[in-house]
Amino acid sequence: DAKTTQPNSMESNEEEPVHLPCNHSTISGTDYIHWYRQLPSQGPEYVIHGLTSNVNNRMASLAIAEDRKSSTLILHRATLRDAAVYYCILPTYSGAGSYQLTFGKGTKLSVIP
Amino acid sequence: NAGVTQTPKFQVLKTGQSMTLQCAQDMNHEYMSWYRQDPGMGLRLIHYSVGAGITDQGEVPNGYNVSRSTTEDFPLRLLSAAPSQTSVYFCASTAFPGAAASYEQYFGPGTRLTVT
Numbered sequence: 001d002a003k004t005t006q007p008n009s010m011e012s013n014e015e016e017p018v019h020l021p022c023n024h025s026t027i028s029g030t031d032y033i034h035w036y037r038q039l040p041s042q043g044p045e046y047v048i049h050g051l052t053s054n055v056n057n058r059m060a061s062l063a064i065a066e067d068r069k070s071s072t073l074i075l076h077r078a079t080l081r082d083a084a085v086y087y088c089i090l091p092t093y094s095g096a097g098s099y100q101l102t103f104g105k106g107t108k109l110s111v112i113p
Numbered sequence: 114n115a116g117v118t119q120t121p122k123f124q125v126l127k128t129g130q131s132m133t134l135q136c137a138q139d140m141n142h143e144y145m146s147w148y149r150q151d152p153g154m155g156l157r158l159i160h161y162s163v164g165a166g167i168t169d170q171g172e173v174p175n176g177y178n179v180s181r182s183t184t185e186d187f188p189l190r191l192l193s194a195a196p197s198q199t200s201v202y203f204c205a206s207t208a209f210p211g212a213a214a215s216y217e218q219y220f221g222p223g224t225r226l227t228v229t
Contacts, residue, residue: 042223043203043222043223044156044205046217046218099207100171101156
């Protein structure tokens with residue numbers, strides 16, 4: 001299974017953009033790139049996903065490298081509510097029906113007021 | 114929509130006791146799953162279900178049973194609780210992913226279980 005590598009922690013000032021990197025050098029051609037985040041004492045929350053093209057939604061943007069070996073989650077203006085652990089995940093699907101999100105340790109984002 | 118709901122929020126068990134963690138979703142999702150999260154760790158898949166009447170094991174199934182009699186509900190049973198099962202348990206649901214693996218999962222708020 002393809003693995004992802006993320007920095008353990010990052011800091012950002014409030015109202016500034018944040019770029020959260022993720023390396024996935026063994027990604028296959030059919031692997032989607034998903035991002036989830038987990039606020040303190042809450043369940044994980046979907047943020048965004050993509051395959052090849054850059055993606056935007058109301059929460060964030062996802063920039064995918066041309067060779068797909070890395071991606072960057074972009075929060076355009078960090079707020080205190082964005083302080084969370086961010087997970088970059090390549091979901092795996094087996095023919096038997098298993099659909100699994102493998103959560104690593106993620107990147108803990110701290111937002112400084 | 115309430116999304117994914119879980120009860121109870123907190124539970125303390127003694128070693129050897131059994132209990133059922135409840136999970137329900139109101140989004141008509143076919144796929145439901147249970148994860149556990151140990152302190153400082155990522156989530157690990159316990160069991161999953163691709164529809165009513167169909168369940169299968171995930172990465173760490175030992176000590177847990179599941180059943181899926183309706184689309185909405187997916188309870189997790191601890192047969193004989195052990196201290197190693199102290200964890201936070203998350204239930205999740207998604208529209209059936211098919212082969213594209215491109216669907217988002219919705220997670221419940223979690224059940225914090227302590228086994229003494």
